[in-house]
Amino acid sequence: MSAILAVHDLTKAFGGLMAVSDVSFEVQEGEIFGLIGPNGAGKTTLFNMLTGLTRPTAGTVRFLGQDISRKAPAAIARLGMARTFQNIRLFGGMSVLDNVRVPRHALDKVSLWGGVFGTARSRRLERETLASARELVALVGLGDRMDAPAASLPYGARRRLEIARALALAPKILLLDEPAAGMNQAEKEDLSSFIRDIRDRFGLTVLLIEHNVPMVMGLCRSVAVLNFGQLIAQGAPEAIQADPAVIEAYLGVAADA
């Protein structure tokens, strides 16, 4: 196994607040890597830096051997890094199918004139995109809602659609930001097996932010724990669970709640 993603001393300061400070870890190809930590620990900020949406204050990110820490988000996405958002960000007014078509069109760098005048190349790309988008929408169980506006879907369906849209980028690594938020126990179990399925089916590496400790423990081969922007522990799930620093961080939160 080799590292598909290597984060080195990554830091983000918002004014005086160190949202992420000097975080380093490696994600191995094909694994499901868990990122846990209390609210406000800096997990989402870390995702934003990996995907280029937030410029790091310092540090580097190597993805597939390239330094991507100064690249534009769209370029990073097309390299093979796809994500979902903690507060779902679909293209609300567009149909379910069109949401999933957008990343494919972006990858294909579709031509404006080709599309308007219906050239052979653009018709072929349209056909392929439609077929693969239908497949992905069906895969997440929305096959009967293809033409519905994304914003009209119930909450759980929107979460699944966001995963389908991310998969349409044909990513090498998939970043999921609290995909199980607001789900009940049964739904969480479904989601766990779904994540394992797509990992195997598409040969993905998955980076997962999740609060639910049992879910992370069941799914991940390795786990990193953030607290107040710092990486306080990293390793196999069993070792993490026994780590005093982790227990302290989580007990602190539990006492607050």
Added chain:
Amino acid sequence: MSLYFPLMTGQLSLASIGFYSLGGYVAAIMGTHPELAPLREALGFFMYPLEWLVALAASMLLGLALGYPALRLRGIYLALATIAFVQILGVVVLNLPIAGGAIGIFGIPQPFEDRLAYVWFFGPLLALTVFFLWRLERSGTGRLFFSIREDELAARAMGVNVTGRKVQAFVLGCALAGVVGAMSAPLLNTWNARQGTFDAAVACLAYVLIGGARSKWGALLGAALLVSLPEVLRPLKDSRMILNGLVLVLACVYMPQGIAGLFARRKS
């Protein structure tokens, strides 16, 4: 309708009137400049399509040059930058000898006697624009445009080259405005800096607001209503402009999606 192209990507640009003015000057100069007389004689009626093409090319080039820096701005800042562009263009034109300064250019050759005959120019252009938009909205590029309008940040994260696509949409709007200008110059016979004022830009914006910014029909419906309203209300004499303004304000408050939005709601 040229405002609708950038609006497809969620960008409000008021530059159209500047490109309309530019296109008009291209046609006016090509139609009257003495050194071009042999060309006009050789081409006859085909001089007009040539003027449109030159106006199209000039608008696209200037649109590209303006679009790249301007489209890094968002929302109200983009609107302000495009207004600034319109004002600058106005000043440039006033001081350019070839554009006839404050007087402008007059005696532009007219292909038709009857004003209504200009339908032969504008009718096909409108049909072509509607067809173009109809195809565009159903193409991959159209979907990329809409994804930017819906959520620019998510579009970036999904690999969409947001700035490049915005520039594409903007340049299309510039091109259309330029050609409309080039077609209008012979119709009006004279062309001067008043053809590209801030007032005119605001009037265009009002058309889109009333008609609806999320549909290609919006600008058309809005223009039809706002141009005819003062005529319909003529019997009311002076108070009609007040009523006209009132209709505008009420429409913005009660129909944020415009007239086209009402139709869309009825359908679904």
